[in-house]
Amino acid sequence: IARKYGICCEEREGKKVYLGSIPETIQIKDQERSIRKVFKVTERTISRDGQIFLIPEYEFETYWTDLEVPSHVVISLYHNHGTCEQFHSEIKSELDLERLPSGKYETNGLVLHFGVFAYNLLRLIGQESLKKQDTPLKKKTTRRSIRTVIQNMITLASKLVFRGRQWKLKVAETNKWLPVFTRLYQAFY
Template sequence: DNSRTQKEGSQWTYKHFHGFAPIMSYVGKEGWCIGAELRPGSQHSQNDFVPFLNTVLHRLRRVTQAPVLLRLDSGHDAEDTRREVANHSNVDHIIKLNPRKQYTVTAWLPAFEAKGVQWNERRPGKTSATLSISHETDYGKQRLIIRIIKRTTDSVGQYFLTPDYELEGWWTTLDEAEYSDDNVILLYEDHATSEQFHSEFKTDMDLERLPSGKFDTNDLVMCLGALTYNILRYMGQTCLIGPDSPIRHKAQRRRIKTVMQELVYQSARLLERGRQFILRFGRHSPGLSAFMNLFPEKQLC
């Protein structure tokens, strides 16, 4: 949100305020940032997305040769995206369906009834069913999963006059023999974690409102922010997960804000003796032992 500013590229966004439309790419459960690009606020997410995706996947292959699962929201439901993913080996995808005109409950409910799918109760008054359809294309086999949710009551038990239906869908290349419809849906739902990473980038690092009036300068600030984000993420994974961590509860990762509070915002004195600089901490500094873990391996401090 960069409302009430005259910054270059700050335009009306789909969230109904003036700002930018950056695109980010994260990898792993820890949320390492491997792609960050600032875009004008009115630019659609799919516009120039394929070159960005190609760059990110090539960059990722410099880090690991392990199988990759790509999770994308409905803004990237396009044949160009699926075709580009097919050009990269050992990469599968789950892409949320953009429910266009042909994807309506009226059109698909008869297909569910014809297949005799099983409806599963998720709570009293709410049931759901899924249907998988394979599409053979010139760039490989694509699997479409359609889920219809039927509600006869709301969450507190109030009955509706007529049933309420909701249709969702996902494109994937995961094999149906190894990944059931429910498995694929659960894998995609974890995609929401990326919103937490994005929140840390904007809020914890104070990059919600970019500082310059020039678009290129703000793009540079964002790229440097991504580098800083990864450094802080590394510090958190190295120092704040193990037994020396001053934080007592277990976690797979620490928020960027927590990393800054525990490792960056520490009181110390900078001394110069014998042409050497010495960083002296207090004797009872709670994060000192965790902070010292950065020295032997990467010399980040």
């Protein structure tokens, strides 16, 4: 079926990926609906390390949808749905917006607007911090969580000093996050 309804792409030697969709009509509460069964079939005959398999290894993914977009788009949308849930969870937990403070709709709307504004600023700082690999974290990541941004860059130990008719922010030279903080400050100043 994968060969009949899909297209084949050989990602590397010994790994073929078939992407495609099968049109189907289903019955829901006395109504007929047209859907697509989108599939991704991976056939492996050689492992990543170069080990040849005696019997090919198959992996199947199927998605039922009524979206009129290409198969690879449906698959990527499904794989990214968890990321949206993470963003929603961060707004609720990290910014403490799980329970809104008032019984009035307008007040809660204003609090939510400020919360989303703060969230977007923190996300912007986190994405900017990823542009160079100068952070003291051990793992290389593609996204900084809001908790990490708040802990490492917003609550940075410092003191505000007034000297020579100027206000200055003093950060210890031994702080591991100082190069990242300096780069971020210059990026947004």
